[in-house]
Amino acid sequence: MNCRKIVKDVLAAGRSHLLEPEAYQICDEFKITYPQFIYISNAEDGVEAARSIGFPVAIKVVSPQIIHKTDAGGVVTNIQSEEQFSDAYDTMLQNVRKNAPDAEINGVIVQKSMPKGVEVAVGGLRDLQFGPVVMFGAGGILIEVLQDASFRLAPLDREEALRQIKETRIYKVLQGVRRNEPSDIEALADLLVNVGDLLVDTPEISELDFNPVLAYPDRYAVVDARIILSR
Amino acid sequence: MNAAGQVKGSLSGLFNARSIAVVGASPRRDKPGNHVIRHAKAMDFDGQIYPVNPTQKTIEGIKCYPDIMSIPGRLDLIVLIVGADECVRMAREIARRRDEKGDVAGIVVVSGGFSEGGSAEGEEKEKAMLEPLQARGIRLIGPNCLGIIDQYSGVNTTFDVPPYNKGGVSVVSQSGALAASFLTWAKDMEQIGISKFFTVGNMADVDVNEAVEFLGEDENTRVIALYVEGIRQGRRFVEAAKKVSQRKPVVAYKSGRTSFGSGAVRSHTGAVAGNDRIYDGAFRQAGVIRAATIAEFFYTVCAMGKQPLPRGNRVCVLTVVGGPGTICIDALLATGVVEMACLSDGTKGHLKEILAPTAVVGEPHGYVDLTGSVTKEKHEEIVRTILADEGVDGIIYLNTPPPFLGDEKLVESILKGYNSFSEEDRKPLLCVLTFGSNVAGLRLLFERGGIPTMEFPDIAAAVMANMIRYSEWRNTHKTFK
Numbered sequence: 001m002n003c004r005k006i007v008k009d010v011l012a013a014g015r016s017h018l019l020e021p022e023a024y025q026i027c028d029e030f031k032i033t034y035p036q037f038i039y040i041s042n043a044e045d046g047v048e049a050a051r052s053i054g055f056p057v058a059i060k061v062v063s064p065q066i067i068h069k070t071d072a073g074g075v076v077t078n079i080q081s082e083e084q085f086s087d088a089y090d091t092m093l094q095n096v097r098k099n100a101p102d103a104e105i106n107g108v109i110v111q112k113s114m115p116k117g118v119e120v121a122v123g124g125l126r127d128l129q130f131g132p133v134v135m136f137g138a139g140g141i142l143i144e145v146l147q148d149a150s151f152r153l154a155p156l157d158r159e160e161a162l163r164q165i166k167e168t169r170i171y172k173v174l175q176g177v178r179r180n181e182p183s184d185i186e187a188l189a190d191l192l193v194n195v196g197d198l199l200v201d202t203p204e205i206s207e208l209d210f211n212p213v214l215a216y217p218d219r220y221a222v223v224d225a226r227i228i229l230s231r
Numbered sequence: 232m233n234a235a236g237q238v239k240g241s242l243s244g245l246f247n248a249r250s251i252a253v254v255g256a257s258p259r260r261d262k263p264g265n266h267v268i269r270h271a272k273a274m275d276f277d278g279q280i281y282p283v284n285p286t287q288k289t290i291e292g293i294k295c296y297p298d299i300m301s302i303p304g305r306l307d308l309i310v311l312i313v314g315a316d317e318c319v320r321m322a323r324e325i326a327r328r329r330d331e332k333g334d335v336a337g338i339v340v341v342s343g344g345f346s347e348g349g350s351a352e353g354e355e356k357e358k359a360m361l362e363p364l365q366a367r368g369i370r371l372i373g374p375n376c377l378g379i380i381d382q383y384s385g386v387n388t389t390f391d392v393p394p395y396n397k398g399g400v401s402v403v404s405q406s407g408a409l410a411a412s413f414l415t416w417a418k419d420m421e422q423i424g425i426s427k428f429f430t431v432g433n434m435a436d437v438d439v440n441e442a443v444e445f446l447g448e449d450e451n452t453r454v455i456a457l458y459v460e461g462i463r464q465g466r467r468f469v470e471a472a473k474k475v476s477q478r479k480p481v482v483a484y485k486s487g488r489t490s491f492g493s494g495a496v497r498s499h500t501g502a503v504a505g506n507d508r509i510y511d512g513a514f515r516q517a518g519v520i521r522a523a524t525i526a527e528f529f530y531t532v533c534a535m536g537k538q539p540l541p542r543g544n545r546v547c548v549l550t551v552v553g554g555p556g557t558i559c560i561d562a563l564l565a566t567g568v569v570e571m572a573c574l575s576d577g578t579k580g581h582l583k584e585i586l587a588p589t590a591v592v593g594e595p596h597g598y599v600d601l602t603g604s605v606t607k608e609k610h611e612e613i614v615r616t617i618l619a620d621e622g623v624d625g626i627i628y629l630n631t632p633p634p635f636l637g638d639e640k641l642v643e644s645i646l647k648g649y650n651s652f653s654e655e656d657r658k659p660l661l662c663v664l665t666f667g668s669n670v671a672g673l674r675l676l677f678e679r680g681g682i683p684t685m686e687f688p689d690i691a692a693a694v695m696a697n698m699i700r701y702s703e704w705r706n707t708h709k710t711f712k
Contacts (some may be wrong), residue, residue: 127509129465151512153469159707167515177286 007204007229016229019062020109023225030198032191032210034222037111043089049083049110056080056113059089061096065103068228072099078113089198114221117214118173120182122191122222124154124199124208126230132199134192136161137172138214154196161189161196174215185213191220206230240368242437242445246334246381246427249278249308251388252299254321255312255374256282256290263341264312268293274394276385279304299324300512305334310378310388315344317355318374326363336371339378339388346433358553361435376432377407381567382425383451389428399453400536403442405431405460413456413529420671421678422533426451427498429437432690433572440468447475456532457519458484465509469517477516477708480701481533484528517702520697527693534694538659540702543624545572546616546695549599554666555688556600558563559627562692568699569692571597581616585609603668607640614648618658625659625698627691630671631666642676649682659698663691 003026010018016199018026023037038049051056061074069075073095076088089108096105119139127133130153137149150167152160165171165185176182191213199205209226251271257264258532264284269309271280282290285297296302299309299321309325310319326630329335350651357374364371372379378388382397392411400423404410407430417423426449439459446452455475462468472481474639487507514521522528546569550556563569574582574593582592582599586609591600601613632641649660662677664670664686674684685691 127465127506129462129506130469130509131466131511131514133509149508151509152516153466153513156516163515164512 003198003202004204007202008127011204015064016231017067019064019106020060020225020226020230021062023227024201026198026227027222027225028089030194030201032194032198033219034225035112035114037109037144039107041107041111042084046089046108046110047085049119050079050082050085053110053112056087058111058113059085059092060109060111061092062106062109063096063100063103064106066096066100068161070223071102072096111223114214114223115216117216118180120170120188120213120215120220121149121209121211122188122195122213123149123210124195124201124205126199126206128188130140132196134161134164134196134199135198136164136188136192137168138187143211152192152196154194154199156185156193158189158193161192164192165189175227181217184218184220185215187218188213188215188218191222204229204231238368239267239368240336242337242370242441245308245339245370245372246379246386246419247384248336248386250281250304251278251308251310251386252281252283252296252297252302252306253310253312253388254283255310255317255404256284256287256295258284258287258290265291266390267310267312267388270387270389270393270651274385274387276306276387278385278618281306285689293648299328300331306332307334307336308386308388309335310341311374312341312390312414315342315356315360315374317540318342319356322360323363325369326367329367329369335369336469337372338364339372339376340374340378340432341378341388341390341433342373344376345374346435350370355549357433358434365436367703371436373430373432374435375410377428378430378511380425380428382427382476388451389430392428393619395428396421396424398426398536400456401427401428401429401449401452401454402458403431403439403446404456404458405434405439406433406458407432409458409525412457413532416529417533422683425535426453434463438463440464440471441480441619442622443468443475444471445609447471447478453478453479454532454535455481456528457481457527459485460487465513469513472514472517472519473708476701477705481517481519482522482535482697484515484522484525485514496505515704518708520701522697523693526687526690527697530683530690531683531694534659534661535698535701537678537681537683538661538698539654539657540595540705541624541659541699542702543622544568544699544703545570545597545622546699547572547574547599547623547626548618548629549596549601549613549621549626551599551601551603551605552629552631552665555629555631555663556598559629559688559692560595560598562625562689563695565693566696568696568703571595572620573597573618574599575620575622578620578622580618582613585612607644610641610644611648611651614645614660615651618660620648623658625661625695627661627663627688627695629663629665629688629691632664632670638673638676642673642680642682645677646680646681647678647711659695661691661695 040046058077121139123135132154176184205226210222255264282295287295346354380387587604
């Protein structure tokens with residue numbers, strides 16, 4: 001019950017958003033996969049972490065006050081070398097301090113930079129009438145523009161998750177268009193099932209966003225995780 | 232058990248009532264309280280009807296009673312059609328009768344003036360009316376509703392739905408007006424027969440969920456038509472509807488597609504969700520067929536009440552006229568679930584043999600244009616040949632019936648072809664006749680023969696797609712018993 005403990009501690013600390021490393025810990029418990037990362041608090045450790053993970057890497061700021069990391073300048077992707085790393089690290093922190101001067105910075109995530117995949121979004125929320133609900137749709141910034149999303153009540157099984165995926169337009173892209181290989185739709189279905197279980201088992205979670213989730217021919221990776229709690 | 236810790240009475244006590252009292256019965260023919268009596272009386276009902284009105288001796292020739300307590304024998308159902316304050320008083324009176332005589336399974340409250348207005352006063356009255364009933368397990372339908380009809384038991388509490396054809400359709404509705412309109416649309420052309428009519432009004436006690444569960448168990452109900460505006464316990468609805476959908480189709484129209492804003496939204500998921508999208512997903516998960524328009528809702532119910540489900544998604548458009556046939560194919564393919572049937576060489580060869588050289592057979596796939604030269608007699612063999620093709624799961628037949636084909640003979644010929652298959656081997660056949668009221672007589676003949684008719688080719692396509700979607704859902708949600 002690691003998950004419940006994390007959630008309780010966050011609430012006790014007066015926060016309603018999980019930090020990204022905390023969100024990943026919850027992912028672990030529900031077999032939700034994300035790119036390897038190391039949580040660091042200075043540039044030296046960062047270089048070390050990047051070396052051990054292997055370039056290219058991405059870095060992301062971790063702050064309880066910063067929910068939209070990209071907007072605050074708190075994300076740098078595709079860092080290719082140790083040299084680039086130090087520059088990127090300093091620049092990112094400068095930008096964050098400029099854009100969000102009051103934000104407290106807990107540290108930085110160094111994460112494996114992922115190759116291009118089909119961007120999808122997986123989400124969850126607790127609806128007043130329907131309870132825990134799982135969303136699947138087109139990812140990245142497209143989701144709000146295209147409104148390409150379908151919903152199911154949690155818990156759901158794999159067959160139901162597959163039907164949910166098939167209702168979206170992004171499904172056509174996942175099947176492989178032109179020369180692109182088809183994505184691992186079964187793995188995405190498992191992800192939806194697991195997110196459903198997560199919502200059912202953790203009533204404190206009011207909303208969650210995994211966006212984007214990158215879909216590959218043989219797996220998926222959750223590359224950003226946002227989990228919001230209610231009291 | 233309900234909130235009061237009392238076991239809820241079964242709804243069948245209301246639908247199978249053998250005695251009905253109408254409080255607010257009126258001798259004046261321009262009053263709803265009079266129509267309730269006349270409709271109840273006009274039904275094939277061999278139980279007792281008791282008008283309650285202290286100022287009258289008889290109403291519509293039936294002996295009148297001054298109050299509830301003076302009604303002799305067992306009383307099953309009470310209809311209230313008096314002011315809201317009087318309803319609250321009556322509820323206490325009914326409770327007293329229950330305590331003394333042990334009868335009254337439930338009441339239908341037609342009257343408004345309760346929570347529907349949103350006033351605290353109205354809500355208070357609704358609570359006050361419900362409380363003594365709920366404490367005794369007496370069921371309440373409404374208030375602010377038309378009430379119920381059971382075409383098999385002969386119960387009718389409505390003031391604006393006269394007796395109807397018996398059949399397999401049951402209507403559940405949060406709007407009495409829409410439900411009554413539904414029956415009226417279908418009446419002249421005999422497009423449906425009904426089992427139960429169930430308007431829930433404010434749902435003070437009996438709600439949509441319980442109504443759907445109840446109709447799921449009703450053996451006379453083969454199709455449930457459901458009009459909803461809002462469901463209070465969404466999750467319970469999904470669980471209930473999912474069970475029912477495994478046995479019989481639930482066709483729904485849900486209004487209120489526009490969202491009224493849900494406050495501050497913090498996640499992408501929240502921004503996209505909106506209540507209606509979740510309803511969409513929930514209905515799909517439950518196997519509920521959600522119609523996009525009222526026309527689609529109406530015709531899907533009509534068609535499912537008469538026709539078997541398609542076993543697959545391959546549809547043949549069989550037409551005598553080009554334009555409507557093309558419109559139909561466009562609409563079928565736009566649904567994303569239909570495939571045009573690929574007719575076998577044997578089918579195509581045989582059709583070419585019996586049809587005029589101008590006829591178009593299977594070009595494009597699934598399209599057969601008989602052209603105007605086709606005769607009534609040939610329809611039998613055409614219909615039989617296409618239905619026998621294993622690559623065809625359903626037919627949409629379109630015609631602007633030419634006057635030189637006698638109505639009866641055309642219908643007879645098509646029905647002969649259709650009925651040459653045993654019931655298990657039948658496939659859905661929908662009939663589109665685009666000549667409006669000019670072909671009312673012809674449509675009635677088709678409807679009586681069990682073939683649903685429609686006026687618009689795209690509606691027929693939407694109906695067929697709904698039947699296919701539901702059939703696919705059923706196949707993946709088999710109950711093993």
